[in-house]
Amino acid sequence: MEPLYKPEGVEERWQRTWEAEGCFRAGAGARRDETFVICVPPPNVTGALHLGHALNGSIQDVLVRWHRMRGFDTLWQPGYDHAGISTQNVVEKQLVREGTSRKELGREAFVERVWSHLEETGRTIMGQYRRLGASLDYERERFTMDDDYIEAVMRFFVHLWERGWIYRANRIVNWCPFHETAISDLEVVHEEMDDALTYAVYPFADGPLPDGVAGITVATVRPATMLADVAVAVHPDDERYRAAVGRDVLVPVVGRHVPVVADERVDPEFGTGALKITPGHDPTDFEIGRDHDLPVLTVLAPDGRLNAEAGELAGLRQEAADERVLAWLRVHGRLERRESYRHAVSTCERCHTRIEPLVSLQWWCAMEEPRQPALQALRERRVRYHPESQHQFAMRSLEEIPDWNISRQLWWGHQLPLWSCPDGHVTCVWPPPETCAECGSGVLERDPDVLDTWFSSALWPYATLGWPRETPELARYYPGDVNSTAREIIRLWENRMIWTGLELLGDVPFTDVIIHSTILAPDGRRMSKSLGTGLDPLEMIDRHGADATRYGLLKMSSTQDVRFAEGMIEEGRKLANKLWNVARLLLATEATPEARPTAVEERWMLARLDTVRAEVEARWSAFDFSPSVQALYHLTFDDFCDWYAEAIKPRLRAGDADAAATALAALERLVALLHPVLPHVTEEIWSQFHETRLVLSPWPEPDERYAADAAALTRVHEAAAIFRRSGVAVELGSEDERRIFAAVVRPERAKANGNAAAELERLRQEIARAERMLDNERFVANAKPEVVEAEREKLARYRRELDALSS
């Protein structure tokens, strides 16, 4: 064993060995009947993993390795998501760079192109998980476009159809002109943008009002949509427009007569208080138009250009059309003014193209019924989000959940299992039908739309286990236990897995959802590739090792948002190196591990190991990782290395067989406790004195035999602290205590550079403080008894120390 632990080589060797020996397979090493199941949130097949994935993988792997050691039949399910629009976006942009387009390629060739693109990226992702040491059951890798998985998606759709929850409706949707598809509200991001607000005059059709007012001024950021205006609306209580309501005004350019209507949804404070109504291109206008029986006009085509309705402006891009309308307004004296205007604009989360609200015929899934059992499950805490604030958010989201637009006008994804005959009958079955279910026509055309990518993700926990087939895996591993993910995905994924699981299998897919922190760039900005603030986890692994990276990420996992700090990963590297070196020291004895403690420091060490075992178990049960790795760090550095190893060194050198055997037993426990966090270095150390694999070895059993001895060493700890501060050796009661003191402090070598006077002063102040509190009757009467007792003990201790120092 070399003096410096070098993770490169060691880590990859163990990653290969573990996998080759089947240590990660579902059920490997199981010693009890209970199962523990996590499915990895399937990463988008397009991208490489980022630090968030690495953090999430570390969290899950700690839980999985811990349960596997405890003997659970453990399954950690890997896989990836076809990520419909994201993937299509990536490939389309490649095509643009190559000077072609998906339309030129045609649907079939395009989909083939996507598949060939996926081959490499899929391998990259699983390679990254392997480098992190993630103990996924790699042989069970699943993809949402596997044949079996497609089967599950189709069955699910047909199920919803038979339930009567699928319907088709013409509604305003978010339309992405680049991808030429509808997207859901959840796929829209809002971006602040500088824009111009155009104030245009709509003159009254039959001349000015009696008071001489010639028209109504409205404000808009998209002048081109005027062509589809069907009314002007004002607030019913707005005195300014009382006389105007019921009259007609003239729409600019097209000269259409449209009515002035009164509606409470108009904000009289904004702009001029008058709102042009364009039901075809604005969600609010759509509702107002519907309630006033106004027609719906559309001037924008799916590609973002103006359509035939726009007359001579047809075929222009919207920006160009805006300019033409503006010019018309200027020429005709209808432009009142323009002002700059900064506001939030909806954009496509994938391509950041400005979203056009568009009336469009889409398929929807009604949510009123299916959400109810999920909401109930959350209320009853049959599924629990951690932390609690996210549970509240998840419940609110289910309460407010709108119907789900599930159709996308994309080519990459699961095509809807819907066929129509020439008579317009729609057949929904799977496998594909031969004839129309209603009229028997053999001429059927499949709906070209594909499903929202989250539609298939929603089935992940059970479709990966074989559903809808009744497989043994499904029976054994459903429902699972834990799901871990980032905040932004609660509504997109977590809640949907819960309601689909309840609907199809009658049970929630997991009992706990961990919402982990977001790792920000060191400057506090969001980590993202486009900002150049992204960080590749592999870079950290190359520099410090996978164990160190896992440690650092877990340490950063506690609060909501943490700035990335490489120092925490370095801390992990030092921990691994420290552990390695203390193992070097102890393994040099070549003893057989067996706990036969003869001295107080040995019983104390075993007691400490058990205390930290209990603490770590409590932390991990509560999904609280940062304090757990902190406890393990101090256990290793302070307790194990600085105290225990130093205390027994003289005996090891003297060839004490009991001390050596006990030391290795203690080391066994230490590396077992550390294994879920630092799997590689612990496995490497374990292999130095075991034929077995630590990954499948039992987690340490509770052992309270030595708890009473923990206190004895506390006296030595304090004596050492005083000695180091003051240079004064406090008298110790027992031979044991004096021996340990000498071994750890090594007074013959440590030059006392402390200050006895300062130490005396410190003790006097502490004594005065404790006396003040104990003299306070209200404190003694109201404080918890153990707090008062602790204060008495402190006072007594300080007095003892003062006496010892003074003499």
Next chain:
RNA sequence: GGGCGCAUAGCUCAGCGGGAGAGCGCUCGCUUCACACGCGAGAGGUCCCUGGUUCAAUCCCAGGUGCGCCCACCA
């Protein structure tokens, strides 16, 4: 506009009713036979501000200030 969260040492963060902590950085001293990715000793803090509750507040409550995230159809 709505919701949530955060302000603690130079930096990144733990702690959260009774002694202000860690890692890194900094200063000083150590070629101590596991480890210089180490060992020992230190310096460094009105725990954001103002009130309130309490015998006792960094911690609980209210208000303020600053910052972050999520959500949102004000044209």
